[in-house]
Each structure stands twice: as C-alpha cells, then as structure tokens.
Amino acid sequence: MTKTLKVGVIGVGGIANTHMPGWAASPHAEVVAGADVNLEALEAWGAKWDVRRLTRLPQDLITAPDIDIIDICTPSNYHADLTIAALDAGKHVICEKPLAPTPAEIQRMIAARDRSGKLLMTAQHHRYQPAAIALKNEVDKGVLGDVYHARAWYLRRNNVPTRPGFVLKAQSGGGACIDIGVHALDTAFWLMGSPEPITVSGISRSELSKQPGAWSPWGGGTPIPPEMDVEELAAGFVRFANGATMMMEFSWALHGPHYEDMQVWLYGTKGGCHYPKAEIYTSGSNPRQQYDINLKYLPTPLEAHALECIDFADAIVNGRPSPVPPEQSLAVIAILDAVYQSAESGREIRMDGKS
Numbered sequence: 419m420t421k422t423l424k425v426g427v428i429g430v431g432g433i434a435n436t437h438m439p440g441w442a443a444s445p446h447a448e449v450v451a452g453a454d455v456n457l458e459a460l461e462a463w464g465a466k467w468d469v470r471r472l473t474r475l476p477q478d479l480i481t482a483p484d485i486d487i488i489d490i491c492t493p494s495n496y497h498a499d500l501t502i503a504a505l506d507a508g509k510h511v512i513c514e515k516p517l518a519p520t521p522a523e524i525q526r527m528i529a530a531r532d533r534s535g536k537l538l539m540t541a542q543h544h545r546y547q548p549a550a551i552a553l554k555n556e557v558d559k560g561v562l563g564d565v566y567h568a569r570a571w572y573l574r575r576n577n578v579p580t581r582p583g584f585v586l587k588a589q590s591g592g593g594a595c596i597d598i599g600v601h602a603l604d605t606a607f608w609l610m611g612s613p614e615p616i617t618v619s620g621i622s623r624s625e626l627s628k629q630p631g632a633w634s635p636w637g638g639g640t641p642i643p644p645e646m647d648v649e650e651l652a653a654g655f656v657r658f659a660n661g662a663t664m665m666m667e668f669s670w671a672l673h674g675p676h677y678e679d680m681q682v683w684l685y686g687t688k689g690g691c692h693y694p695k696a697e698i699y700t701s702g703s704n705p706r707q708q709y710d711i712n713l714k715y716l717p718t719p720l721e722a723h724a725l726e727c728i729d730f731a732d733a734i735v736n737g738r739p740s741p742v743p744p745e746q747s748l749a750v751i752a753i754l755d756a757v758y759q760s761a762e763s764g765r766e767i768r769m770d771g772k773s
C-alpha cells in the first residue's frame with residue numbers, strides 16, 4: 419500500500435525509537451528521513467530503522483517539499499523553534515512532551531499553528547494507555563459524578579536522567595516537574611475535563627542530587643553531573659474555577675519505596691478512580707463497590723508511544739482535530755510554570771489575573 423504522508427524525525431535519540439513502530443504500523447504515514455546534530459546517533463538510528471536519508475541540519479527536513487509531518491524528539495528547549503519553523507513551512511507537527519517548557523513558547527507555537535492551518539499535537543502517550551482510555555470513557559459518562567479533588571504524582575526513588583538534555587536548564591527548561599510531572603498532571607487534567615486553574619502554590623528543590631558522590635542508575639549507572647541546575651523534587655496544590663482541587667508531587671530522587679511510581683486519583687460525588695490500575699470505586703446501596711474495568715479494554719500489541727503516532731496520521735487524513743491539542747498542553751505547562759514561580763517567590767500564584 420502506498421502511504422500518503424511522509425515523516426521526517428528530528429532528534430533521533432531515545433524516545434524517537436518508540437515512535438518508529440507506530441509510523442511503521444500506520445496505514446497512512448511512513449518515515450523517510452531523520453535529522454540529528456549528533457552524527458553518531460544519526461547513523462546508528464538510520465541503520466537500525468533502515469532510514470537512508472540522514473542530515474545533521476533539521477532545516478533540511480523542514481524545507482523538504484516531499485515531507486508532510488515533522489516528528490520532533492529533541493531535548494525540550496528546542497521544541498518551540500523547530501515546531502514553529504516546521505508549521506511555517508507547511509508541515510503537520512507531532513512534538514514530544516513537554517510541548518515546550520514555558521507558556522510563552524506554547525503561545526507562539528499555537529500562533530504558528532493558526533497561521534499554517536496544519537495540525538499540532540503533543541505526544542502525551544499516557545492518554546493512549548488502555549487504562550487511561552478506559553477511565554476517560556467512564557469519567558466522561560459521569561460515573562464519578564462531579565470530580566472535586568484529584569491527586570497526581572510521579573515519584574522515583576532514584577532515577578535522575580543524567581543526560582544534559584534533562585539536567586541542564588538551558589536544554590530542558592526544568593527538572594522532574596517539567597519532565598515527568600507533565601505526564602501525571604496531563605493525565606489527571608485530561609481525565610478531569612480540563613478545568614480552568616485559578617491558583618497554584620508549589621515548591622521545588624534538589625537535595626539528594628547535590629550530595630557528594632550522587633549517582634543514578636540511569637544509562638547503566640552514571641554520576642549525577644555537578645552542573646545539574648534543575649530540581650529533583652517539585653510539589654504543588656491547584657485550585658480550579660469549578661471548585662475542584664489537585665495535589666501534585668514529582669521527583670527524580672526521593673527516599674521512598676518505589677523505583678518508579680506514577681499514580682493519578684480522581685475523587686467525585688459518585689465515585690473515585692485510579693490510574694494506572696483502571697479501577698473505579700463507588701458507594702451505593704452496597705457499602706463499597708470496586709470493579710476492574712481492565713477487561714473491557716484489552717491492551718493492544720503496540721505501545722502507547724506508537725499508538726499516538728498512528729492516531730496523529732489518522733487525524734490528518736480524516737480531517738479530525740489534533741488528538742492532543744496544544745491548548746490543553748498550554749494549560750498544563752502554565753500550572754507547572756506557576757509551581758516554579760511559587761517556589762521562587764514563596765507565594766501562591768494567581769492564574770486568573772485577579773490579585
């Protein structure tokens with residue numbers, strides 16, 4: 419079958435590999451080229467996926483007339499400029515999370531999207547996990563009633579991603595808050611139906627990463643670079659205009675029991691739910707009911723990272739809106755940005771313009 423959409427991948431490091439099975443499985447799109455500033459990474463990726471058109475200049479893909487989709491997988495601080503250039507060149511863009519580390523950059527990306535008339539999607543793969551899809555269906559049916567409180571956390575005992583693209587603010591835009599916090603918050607916020615945030619209070623700090631000999635199992639075991647200038651821990655509290663509230667905690671390193679622990683809890687007037695267990699808890703005539711909805715939504719053989727690419731190409735071909743619209747990412751990043759502002763100032767941040 420001839421695939422109509424040609425894809426160019428920019429930044430062919432770790433996460434780009436998880437997109438490749440999706441593009442291969444899509445009936446509509448195929449990868450024809452890759453770009454990376456690192457020649458060694460580029461050649462290894464090209465050999466692995468049999469992509470022969472390789473360049474160290476992202477602009478070569480952005481201006482190529484035969485390319486329809488740009489898939490951006492670079493460190494986060496490069497997302498905005500590359501996305502804007504690609505949209506202005508008439509390409510559709512799927513971009514890894516965080517869409518950009520600051521609200522101002524995302525606003526510029528949305529303006530470019532509007533100028534171009536093309537689709538822009540954030541690669542928030544948790545929305546494609548079977549458990550998340552199952553819960554979203556149930557929550558949208560009203561099974562929880564009015565959701566009035568949520569908890570979202572992503573906590574690692576010790577797994578600081580020691581590469582410069584994560585630990586240097588100039589490349590990442592922030593630490594655990596923006597890197598893994600964005601997964602938990604996006605999932606909770608999306609399940610809640612994207613309510614309007616009005617105030618945020620937060621903290622951020624680094625303690626364990628700054629101790630002598632600090633070490634991470636990341637990449638087979640690596641020292642934590644002393645030049646790391648982003649936070650290992652962030653926490654926050656959000657009030658929404660509809661009266662709902664949310665507590666958030668995100669860490670790369672923390673004395674706790676779990677190597678990796680991401681959870682989202684929603685509490686409503688009729689029920690509560692848990693991700694990733696995909697369980698819903700209700701109280702009715704029986705004292706307490708708990709049922710497992712996993713069985714209704716069997717996992718697919720493809721990973722969520724692949725499913726998001728398939729869905730993006732399908733949205734383009736079938737004229738659907740962006741499956742993860744940048745407006746939702748703007749709200750999520752505005753909350754995380756307010757956590758940083760609150761941590762810096764020691765004050766609660768108002769997001770509704772009131773004082």
Ligand SMILES: NC(=O)c1ccc[n+]([C@@H]2O[C@H](COP(=O)([O-])OP(=O)(O)OC[C@H]3O[C@@H](n4cnc5c(N)ncnc54)[C@H](O)[C@@H]3O)[C@@H](O)[C@H]2O)c1
Binds near residue numbers: 493514581
């Ligand atoms: N969805 C997820 O679960 C998930 C997981 C990991 C990373 N990510 C996101 O993916 C992005 C990349 O992370 P990664 O783990 O793949 O990092 P990585 O360091 O493994 O790969 C990034 C690649 O981009 C290249 N690069 C850097 N600057 C570039 C530029 N200006 N132009 C072209 N190439 C450039 C690097 O040489 C490297 O090969 C980040 O935004 C990160 O937040 C998402």
